[in-house]
Amino acid sequence: MPDQEEVRVVVGVDTHADAHHVAVVSEYGRPLGDQEFRATDAGYRAIVAFARSYGEVAAVGVECTGSYGAGLTRLLRSEGLTVVEVNQPNRQHRRLKGKSDPLDAYQAAQAVLAERCTAVPKHKDGPVECMRLLRASRSSAMKSRTAAINQIRDIMISAPELMREKYRGMVTSAMIGTMARAKPAGHLADPVHVTAWTLKKLAKRYQSLTDEIAEADSALKELLDAYAPLLCDLPGVGVEVASQLLVTIGDNRERVGNEAQFAALAGVAPVPASSGKTSRYRLSRGGDRNANKALHHVVLVRMGSDARTKEYVAKRTHEGKSKREIMRCLKRYVARELYRQIMNPAPAPSIADVRRLRIQLGLTLQNAAAHLNQWPSYLSRLERGQSRNDALIAEYRRWLNDQERSANTPRSLALRDDEDARAFRSPSMAM
Secondary structure, three states: OOOOOOOOEEEEEEEEOEEEEEEEOOOOOOOEEEEEEEOOOOHHHHHHHHHHOOOOEEEEEEEEEOOOOOHHHHHHHHHOOOOEEEEOOOHHHHHHHHHOHHHHHHHHHHHHHHHHOOOOOOOOOOOHHHHHHHHHHHHHHHHHHHHHHHHHHHHHHHHHHHHHHOOOOOOHHHHHHHHHOOOOOOOOOOHHHHHHHOOOOOOOHHHHHHHHHHHHHHHHHHHHHHHHOOHHHHOOOOHHHHHHHHHOOOOOOOOOOOHHHHHHHHHOOEEEEEEEEEEEEEEOOOHHHHHHHHHHHHHHHHHHHHHHHHHHHHHHHHOOOOHHHHHHHHHHHHHHHHHHHHHHOOOOOOOHHHHHHHOOOOOOHHHHHHOOOOEEEHHHHHOOOOOOOOOOOOHHHHHHHHHHHOOHHHHHHHHHHHHHHHHOOOHHHOO
């Protein structure tokens, strides 16, 4: 047995549901030994003892740290060992060299030793893990609710005319409520009765799933308010987007070292795609596709409501860029902004003075909306802090300040005094 004080070893683990195969190599890549262990707490501790019997453990490469290897990863961290997440072996290498549990374990160790795998696993022991679980429950409830309403609509297509006439023209919420309150009576051999009974069951399932989704949203909002309250201040970022991005990063934010790594993790890192006289970039097709979807949602919202984004789109369109290319650029910019807000949260600028100043000046939301070319409802949400648009708020505040200065000029004050005097001399005021 090698001297433990002189030898440093690297460990690779091929994880499975019931058993893990462990391989140990020296710091020079020489295989030292491998063995299979049960995927239990006692087995995990036996893995640690087995690895340390060959020398000082420099690092442990574990496959599937978020699923089959989650329990082992937690124990290894508690023992003070460095854990590295290892991807599954290359398929081309597998075809050439073959595949077995010992081979996969040795390849995991060699990947860590060669520094081909350097990703830090997620801790999965904090509020972000709770968000992940809530999102998993919410996602399945959303799919089941969609399946339920699709079944209802399919049944209604071939339902008896009397029943179709009863629900014709109703919006979904009213139709679901009416179906759930129905009290079908009849014989089980009667298609009309069975149709009504089935629609009632599906409607009640739809309502139950809706309540479940609302509870999950409320729990996610509560976690975000406690864990990352400022993230939703950014334009286009709501509970759904914020929770997904936090789940992508994990509880240990330090695993993502800079915004370029975050962009790669979210699948928005630019990749050269030039050929001949064409010079262009495309976005990486790797990374977390759910995070990419969240960034895509933010871009779509900002292209429709954010003044700064609209100006950028108009500028790049004038330069000859296509909508798809513009959205690629915007995704990268949004990833940079969101990464900075996650790592170094900055509160939104105070807007309490805007509404108060508008009311003091006697201006309505319609007056401001006409000048700023915005919807009054959107300005109302900005004033109440329900939406964030720093550039528009700055322009809004400048316009209100200009109105205040113009209202306080000597000519304006004189006109106001004349109006007050005429009002005082009018017969209606004398009565």
